């Protein structure tokens with residue numbers, strides 16, 4: 001049987017759905033209808049492809065990290081260079097897709113939540129590109145650790161609203177964006193940044209990000225004459241990961257590995273790895289997913305060195321892929337991610353985002369256990385310029 | 400006959416409108432919740448909406464967000480809220496209590512256990528803000544089985560087809576959200592309510608309560624003229640926030656009495 005999710009009601013098995021307050025249900029329903037209408041529209045597809053090529057700079061190359069691989073003495077590590085996209089991460093693929101849809105729906109005001117700031121920057125960028133008003137909600141804690149991105153968003157003309165409630169990170173920014181949407185539902189398009197949230201977002205964001213895997217599937221045979229042995233990506237909400245994984249789901253010889261943020265270690269309880277930690281199923285931000293929570297169903301504050309992975313949930317499709325056993329999910333701790341960050345800087349002259357460093361760290365962990373003829377394809381989802389402050393601080397350096 | 404039905408029928412006979420105050424369980428302190436519930440009844444409440452605190456109250460404005468935070472800081476859990484209702488029922492067997500909150504604490508407890516506990520302690524209705532009819536099959540089944548009314552929201556954005564969907568599933572009463580926004584917002588539109596309620600009546604036979612954004616006695620009175628019940632939440636929570644342990648029960652009682660007087664003159 002071929003893999004075909006979500007079903008028509010937006011469920012990936014038991015996961016997903018439209019768990020939203022009534023005021024927003026008609027809005028997500030309209031979004032679903034409009035998306036289905038334009039998804040296969042030749043003009044929409046052509047415009048999306050044009051923007052990806054000429055504005056984002058796609059296709060992103062695949063790069064053989066040879067010195068790094070040699071230093072590990074095992075499998076060869078290849079990088080899908082989403083860090084080379086305009087604005088420096090995969091987030092722009094999705095932001096453009098949703099902005100094109102917003103334009104067709106006649107919405108002139110866009111809002112977004114952001115953690116690391118990459119989705120906020122991508123949204124501010126496309127809002128400038130298409131002449132839309134842009135409001136970005138960002139946790140007060142993240143505003144501090146991702147200061148350069150806050151400045152970028154402002155330069156691009158966006159209003160950045162600090163969110164002081166709860167843990168003052170990504171989940172709280174989501175809450176606040178939803179509150180804005182419910183208040184301004186008629187004028188506003190919510191450009192959601194990851195493959196989670198109420199249907200159709202998990203499906204729509206995945207579809208826009210699938211360009212990553214679709215390209216890789218053509219590029220790998222061109223480079224090495226075959227597909228990789230494993231595809232590896234970091235998982236926050238799961239958009240860069242599903243973007244790479246989706247094309248490989250039916251390629252049974254390719255192992256799929258999602259890397260969550262282990263923070264101080266799963267055992268410490270201070271992490272952001274609901275799949276690896278076997279968290280219980282719950283409902284947050286419009287979808288039913290594995291969710292980090294206490295025994296009373298309250299969401300627990302997560303921890304990760306990387307703001308973009310610091311989220312208690314994960315997209316519904318990853319929950320399903322885990323249950324099906326088609327993908328494997330592991331966690332990488334803060335210190336391991338930081339070591340991978342350093343290694344890529346030194347061996348390859350590439351400064352990766354701390355989020356992407358998690359995926360890389362797992363590849364570096366398993367490469368030495370594999371033969372030199374094996375190939376690991378890592379999604380380098382973003383570049384690390386935004387993380388200079390965080391990394392400097394961890395190294396005890398004041399910039 | 401359920402407590403909710405009995406309450407609305409009695410009000411109808413008396414040609415009065417229901418006053419439905421909301422407060423968050425455990426705010427400002429779990430010890431004060433039951434005394435506050437009794438004070439609400441004494442001041443003239445017909446139905447009580449008791450908020451179950453949640454870490455991520457997406458549909459709430461800052462006032463109820465802070466109430467949730469205070470309640471959670473004191474360790475208020477869904478289990479604890481059910482115990483509070485049991486305590487309240489020791490002295491009151493007539494005033495309906497509707498639990499209002501988000502789905503995840505219930506999911507964590509399990510709908511079966513939750514519905515059974517609701518019936519045991521004397522909860523009458525359950526309103527789960529982030530569970531629309533489409534996702535409420537499980538909830539509906541278990542609540543029905545234990546005789547608990549599922550209460551649903553209708554919003555200004557709800558179209559005719561969805562109103563029918565709600566009409567089919569709802570029990571007890573229907574809650575019309577009087578504005579596009581979060582709880583406690585200030586953009587309530589009386590003419591929209593006047594326009595919308597007759598539309599709802601075409602499909603819905605249950606009593607219709609209206610809430611979100613009702614901040615004073617005058618507005619409560621104006622809204623009462625248009626529907627069967629008036630829900631007041633953030634303004635009561637604000638009264639709690641601005642009081643201390645000594646005067647909170649009296650202050651809340653005084654404010655609710657003002658609402659009662661105004662509504663009875665509608």
Ligand SMILES: Cc1ncc(COP(=O)(O)O)c(C=O)c1O
Pocket residue numbers: 089090115116117118119193194195234235236237238239240241307308309353355356381382383
């Ligand atoms: C560079 C980068 N990678 C990964 C992520 C995580 O998001 P997702 O799991 O949706 O790809 C982020 C989020 O901010 C990011 O900025």
